[in-house]
Structures are given as structure tokens and as C-alpha cells.
Amino acid sequence: xxxxxxxxxxxxxxxxxxxxxxxxxxxxxxxxxxxxxxxxxxx
Amino acid sequence: xxxxxxxxxxxxxxxxxxxxxxxxxxxxxxxxxxxxxxxxxxxxxxxxxxxxxxxxxxxxxxxxxxxxxxxxxxxxxxxxxxxxxxxxxxxxxxxxxxxxxxxxxxxxxxxxxxxxxxxxxxxxxxxxxxxxxxxxxxxxxxxxxxxxxxxxxxxxxxxxxxxxxxxxxxxxxxxxxxxxxxxxxxxxxxxxxxxxxxxxxxxxxxxxxxxxxxxxxxxxxxxxxxxxxxxxxxxxxxxxxxxxxxxxxxxxxxxxxxxxxxxxxxxxxxxxxxx
Numbered sequence: 001x002x003x004x005x006x007x008x009x010x011x012x013x014x015x016x017x018x019x020x021x022x023x024x025x026x027x028x029x030x031x032x033x034x035x036x037x038x039x040x041x042x043x
Numbered sequence: 044x045x046x047x048x049x050x051x052x053x054x055x056x057x058x059x060x061x062x063x064x065x066x067x068x069x070x071x072x073x074x075x076x077x078x079x080x081x082x083x084x085x086x087x088x089x090x091x092x093x094x095x096x097x098x099x100x101x102x103x104x105x106x107x108x109x110x111x112x113x114x115x116x117x118x119x120x121x122x123x124x125x126x127x128x129x130x131x132x133x134x135x136x137x138x139x140x141x142x143x144x145x146x147x148x149x150x151x152x153x154x155x156x157x158x159x160x161x162x163x164x165x166x167x168x169x170x171x172x173x174x175x176x177x178x179x180x181x182x183x184x185x186x187x188x189x190x191x192x193x194x195x196x197x198x199x200x201x202x203x204x205x206x207x208x209x210x211x212x213x214x215x216x217x218x219x220x221x222x223x224x225x226x227x228x229x230x231x232x233x234x235x236x237x238x239x240x241x242x243x244x245x246x247x248x249x250x251x252x253x254x255x256x257x258x259x260x261x262x263x264x265x266x267x268x269x270x271x272x273x274x275x276x277x278x279x280x281x282x283x284x285x286x287x288x289x290x291x292x293x294x295x296x297x298x299x300x301x302x303x304x305x306x307x308x309x310x311x312x313x314x315x316x317x318x
Contacts, residue, residue: 004097007158008079011101011151015261018147022268029275 068264074257078104081250089247095162099243100250102155104258105148110177110215112262113145114184118212121205135201136277138208139191140269142184144262149181156229164228172221173229180218183211197277 082100089096120138123129156174157167168174187207191200222231243251 001094003158003162004083004094007098007155008083008101010158011105011155012075012079014147014151014154019261019265019268022265022272026268026272026275029272029279 064264064267067260067267071257071260071264074253074260078250078254078257081246081253086246086250092163095159096247098155098159099247100254102152102159103251104254105151105155106177107255108258108262109145109148109152110180110218112259113141113148113266114180114212114215116266117141117145117184117187117208118215121208121212124201124205125209132197132201132277135197135204136270136273137266138205139273140266142187142208143269144265146181146184146188147265148258148262149177149184153177153181160228169228171228172225173218173227176214176218176221180211180214183207183214187211 078100082097086097086100088094117138120134120141124131124134124138153174156177160169160174161167187204190207191204193200195203221227222229
């Protein structure tokens with residue numbers, strides 16, 4: 001059973017981490033493109 | 044010129060599309076959780092493999108997404124890009140998004156297969172036809188991702204990426220039929236076998252089917268988000284952002300009344316579907 005638990009844990013963790021990374025990338029790019037100009041200058 | 048117009052695309056428009064993506068995401072999470080519950084606690088152990096069979100509810104599902112959905116879609120989109128009548132950067136971005144998500148699922152396929160292989164075969168890895176051809180597929184599509192990083196005009200990058208995707212896609216049927224063409228450690232197809240008669244039944248079959256649906260939903264959600272990232276990256280990389288920012292500066296944007304940079308306060312609209 002430990003192989004099964006390891007398999008589920010690793011695969012679901014990988015998919016979750018990739019999803020988080022996708023959302024983070026999209027958010028960062030969207031901020032860079034569409035934030036108001038004074039927000040971009042402040043950064 | 045309104046810079047917000049630059050990101051118009053079939054996968055970015057309308058509040059309805061945005062809500063559809065959210066609903067797909069929620070459905071993906073719920074169906075995956077349901078699959079895990081059925082797979083670990085409800086379905087019975089196998090007569091031969093015991094509890095190890097529970098890996099069947101995750102390994103074939105990620106393989107299905109990687110090989111058939113992601114890389115298959117990448118090949119189809121690349122073909123549509125190369126076809127003069129349907130040539131559009133939409134297909135190029137879709138292929139790029141599908142490949143990146145497919146690579147993640149391909150890695151998951153190899154890891155979950157390896158974890159299954161150790162107790163079943165006694166080894167983490169064997170130079171078996173199915174395993175090797177799947178690893179070759181991963182390397183080919185990693186090459187695709189590397190090729191896209193080479194600086195070039197969008198059309199040039201799209202054309203050469205499309206050719207590479209089609210070349211790499213030749214390996215997909217090799218992976219699928221490897222268990223029939225060669226003597227392999229890997230078992231033959233359980234569902235998509237030549238007779239199209241699944242050799243699994245009862246609650247195990249339904250849970251397996253659910254795992255396919257759940258992971259397909261996960262793939263669709265990831266694909267759309269990754270596609271949006273591709274659009275934004277192209278937009279930033281093309282230098283249009285600088286031009287747009289200069290225009291906005293020249294227009295004399297109103298100061299932020301709230302002082303917190305909030306778009307609502309300043310009345311600066313964010314294009315629909317991007318956030």
C-alpha cells in the first residue's frame with residue numbers, strides 16, 4: 001500500500017504545484033500588462 | 044489605439060468564458076477528489092495485484108492526457124497552423140500550451156509507472172518498448188519547448204515548432220502499439236485494446252472511467268490558463284507593451300484617487316477574461 005500512497009501523493013502534488021505555478025505566472029503577466037501605469041512605475 | 048484590444052482571442056473573451064473556466068476548475072478538483080476516494084477506499088483490491096491495483100486509477104489517466112489529449116492536440120493544432128487556409132497564431136499558441144501541459148503529464152506517467160513497476164516487476168525502470176518510447180516522447184517534446192525559447196519572429200517560431208511537433212507526434216502511435224508490436228514487460232491495453240472490449244469491470248471500471256474524466260478536466264483547465272499565459276507572453280515579448288505604455292502616458296492617465304493603485308478606483312479597465 002505504501003507504493004500506492006506514494007504514487008497518489010507524488011502525482012497529485014506535481015499537478016497541484018504546476019497549477020499554482022500557472023496561476024502565479026498568469027497573475028504576474030497580467031499585472032505587468034494591465035496594471036495602471038502608476039502601479040507599473042512604482043514597481 | 045487601445046492596447047487592451049491586442050489580446051482578443053477565442054479563449055480570452057467574455058465573462059461567460061471566464062466563468063466556464065472556473066466551473067471546469069472546480070469540477071476538475073471535485074472529480075479528482077471523488078476518484079481518489081473511490082480508488083483508495085471504495086474499490087476492491089485485485090485478486091492478483093492486491094492493493095497495488097489502485098494505481099490503475101491514476102497511471103492510465105495521466106498517460107491518456109499526456110499521449111492522446113495533449114500531444115495529439117499539439118499535433119493537430121500544428122497541422123492546422125501549417126495548413127495555409129487555417130494558419131493563425133491561435134493554433135501555434137494552443138500547440139505550445141498543450142505541449143507544456145503534456146510534458147507535465149508525461150512526467151507524471153513515467154513516475155507513476157515507475158512506482159508501479161518496482162513492486163510489480165522488481166525494478167524502477169526497464170528498457171522496455173512502452174517505457175522507452177514514452178521517455179523518447181518526453182525528450183522530443185522537451186526539445187519542442189527548448190526550440191520555442193530560441194529567439195525568432197512569431198511566424199518563424201510557429202512554423203519550425205509546428206514541424207517539430209508533427210515529427211514528435213510520430214512517436215504517439217509507436218507508444219500506443221508498442222505493447223502489441225514488441226514483447227514488453229508492460230501489460231497490454233485494458234480499455235483501448237484491438238477488440239475494444241475493456242478487460243476490467245464493476246466498480247473498478249467506473250472508477251477508471253471517472254479518473255479519465257477527472258484528469259481530462261484538469262487538462263482542459265490547465266490548457267486554457269497556459270494558453271492565456273502564452274498570449275500575454277507574446278504581447279510582452281513583442282515590444283508592444285512599451286508602445287502601449289508610452290501611449291497611455293501620452294494620453295495623460297488620471298491620477299489614482301484611491302492612492303492604492305486599484306484599477307476600479309482609477310477607472311482603468313482590465314480586459315475581460317485575462318484575470
